[in-house]
Amino acid sequence: MADKFKARVEQLLSGTGIILNGSEPHDIQVHNENLYARVLSEGSLGFGEAYMDGWWSSDALADTMTLILGAGVKQKLHPTLGLVVDALHARIANMQTPKRSFKVGEAHYDIGNDLYEAMLDKLMTYTCGYWSAPSAPKTLDEAQEAKLDLICRKIGLRRGQRVLDIGCGWGSFAKFAAEKYGAHVVGVTIAKEQVALGMEKCKGLPVEIRLQDYRSLNEKFDHIVSVGMFEHVGYKNYHEYFKVAARCLKEDGLFLLHTIGSNTSGVSTDPWIAKYIFPNSMLPSVKQIGGAIENLFVMEDLHNFSADYDTTLMHWHQNVEAHWPELAGNKKYDERFHRMWTYYLLVCAASFRTRYNQLWQIVLSPSGVPGGYKTVR
Numbered sequence: 001m002a003d004k005f006k007a008r009v010e011q012l013l014s015g016t017g018i019i020l021n022g023s024e025p026h027d028i029q030v031h032n033e034n035l036y037a038r039v040l041s042e043g044s045l046g047f048g049e050a051y052m053d054g055w056w057s058s059d060a061l062a063d064t065m066t067l068i069l070g071a072g073v074k075q076k077l078h079p080t081l082g083l084v085v086d087a088l089h090a091r092i093a094n095m096q097t098p099k100r101s102f103k104v105g106e107a108h109y110d111i112g113n114d115l116y117e118a119m120l121d122k123l124m125t126y127t128c129g130y131w132s133a134p135s136a137p138k139t140l141d142e143a144q145e146a147k148l149d150l151i152c153r154k155i156g157l158r159r160g161q162r163v164l165d166i167g168c169g170w171g172s173f174a175k176f177a178a179e180k181y182g183a184h185v186v187g188v189t190i191a192k193e194q195v196a197l198g199m200e201k202c203k204g205l206p207v208e209i210r211l212q213d214y215r216s217l218n219e220k221f222d223h224i225v226s227v228g229m230f231e232h233v234g235y236k237n238y239h240e241y242f243k244v245a246a247r248c249l250k251e252d253g254l255f256l257l258h259t260i261g262s263n264t265s266g267v268s269t270d271p272w273i274a275k276y277i278f279p280n281s282m283l284p285s286v287k288q289i290g291g292a293i294e295n296l297f298v299m300e301d302l303h304n305f306s307a308d309y310d311t312t313l314m315h316w317h318q319n320v321e322a323h324w325p326e327l328a329g330n331k332k333y334d335e336r337f338h339r340m341w342t343y344y345l346l347v348c349a350a351s352f353r354t355r356y357n358q359l360w361q362i363v364l365s366p367s368g369v370p371g372g373y374k375t376v377r
Contacts, residue, residue, distance in 0.1 A: 005036035012076055016067040025060035026067060032056070043077040048272035048347075052339045061342065062314065065350035109169075109191035112332055115341075116170070118323035119316045123148070123172040124201070127228035127258060128309040128359050134377070140315045143308070148176040151225055154301070154363055154376045155254040157181045161222035164188075164248055166214050167229020171198030171207060178205040186221070188212040217244055223253045230259035231281050235267055238284065238292035246296045251366050255297065259284060260309075261358040277344050283357065297364035300373035306352050306359035313349035317342065 010020060019027045032055035038046040050056055058064040068074070120126055121144040129143030130150055137143035151173065157163065159182030165173050168187025171194075177183040184206040189195060190213060198209040214229075224245050233241045245255050262283035268274070269282045286302075293299065320327070320341060327333045351357040363373060 026063040045271040062346040124170040125172040131308040164221040166226035224255040227258040255364040298368040301363040303361040309352040317345040
C-alpha cells in the first residue's frame with residue numbers, strides 16, 4: 001500500500017520538476033515513508049505539519065513550493081471531510097466577531113517581540129516593502145521607508161493632519177508619519193504586545209496606540225490608512241469594515257487600504273495557515289472589495305506590487321536565520337517552531353513569486369476627488 005501512495009504522490013508531482021529523493025536543491029527529501037499517506041489524506045495541512053515534524057525537507061524550500069504552487073498541485077488534492085466541515089462552518093458562522101478578533105493577536109502578534117525585532121526592519125514594519133520604488137531600495141530598511149513614504153504621498157498627508165491607522169502593528173507608520181510629515185496619528189490594534197512596544201517606540205511623538213477593535217471607532221480623521229490588517233476582517237464583515245471607515249473619514253479625506261489579495265473569491269484560508277499562523281484569516285478578492293465599498297467609497301487607484309512581497313519575505317527569512325542562535329535560547333522557539341516559521345515565510349514567498357497571491361494598495365475617497373485623483377508611484 002505504501003508503494004501505491006508513493007506512486008500517487010509522484011503522479012501529483014509530475015510536471016513540477018521535483019523528484020522524490022532527487023539530487024537537485026528543490027527536490028523533496030523524504031525522511032518518513034508515512035509522508036505519502038499523510039499528504040493524500042490531509043492535503044496541504046498534512047504536508048505542512050509533516051515538514052514541521054521533520055518527515056521531509058528541501059535544500060531550497062521556496063523553490064520547491066514555487067514549483068508546487070505554479071503547477072497547481074494543491075488544487076489536485078481532494079479536501080478531507082474535516083476540511084469540508086471547516087469550510088461550511090466558515091460560510092455559516094462569523095469567524096471574525098469582535099470577541100474572536102483578539103485571538104489572532106494572542107496567537108501570532110503576541111508570541112514574542114524579540115522574534116519580530118530580529119526579523120523585521122528597524123521600524124518593525126510587518127508588511128510588504130516597496131522594492132520597485134523609483135529610488136531603487138537596496139536594503140529592507142530602505143524598502144520599508146519607501147513604502148511608508150508612498151502611503152503618505154498617496155493620501156496627500158500634510159503637517160498637523162489627524163490620521164487613523166487601522167491595524168497599526170508596532171506603530172511603524174505612525175512613527176514615520178509623525179516624524180517625517182508632522183502628522184498626528186491614532187493607531188488601533190488587537191495585540192497587547194504591539195501596544196506596549198509601539199507606544200515606547202513613539203514616545204514623545206503625537207501618536208496614540210490603542211488596544212481596540214476597529215468596529216468601536218466613531219470619530220473623525222483627515223485620512224485613514226490600514227496596512228496589512230484587512231486580511232483578518234473576514235468576508236462577512238467587509239461591508240461593516242468600510243462603513244466604519246466611512247463614518248470616521250472627513251468628506252475631503254482619503255482612505256488607503258494595503259492588503260494581500262486573492263485571485264478568487266473565497267470564504268476561508270489555507271488550513272495550515274489558519275491553524276499555525278493566522279487564525280480566522282482570509283484573503284479578499286477584487287470582487288469582494290468592490291462589492292463591499294458600494295455606496296460608501298469611490299475607488300481612485302489600485303496599485304499591485306505583489307512581486308515585492310517575495311523579496312520582503314526572503315529578507316525576513318534571512319534575518320531570522322541570522323538571529324536564530326540567539327532566538328533559540330528562548331524556550332518558546334524550539335526546533336519545531338523554527339521549522340514552522342521557515343515553512344510559513346518561504347511558502348508565502350512562493351505564493352507571491354508564482355502570482356498565486358497579490359499585494360494591493362487601494363486609494364478610496366468618499367465621493368470622488370474633484371478633478372480626479374493624481375496617481376502616485
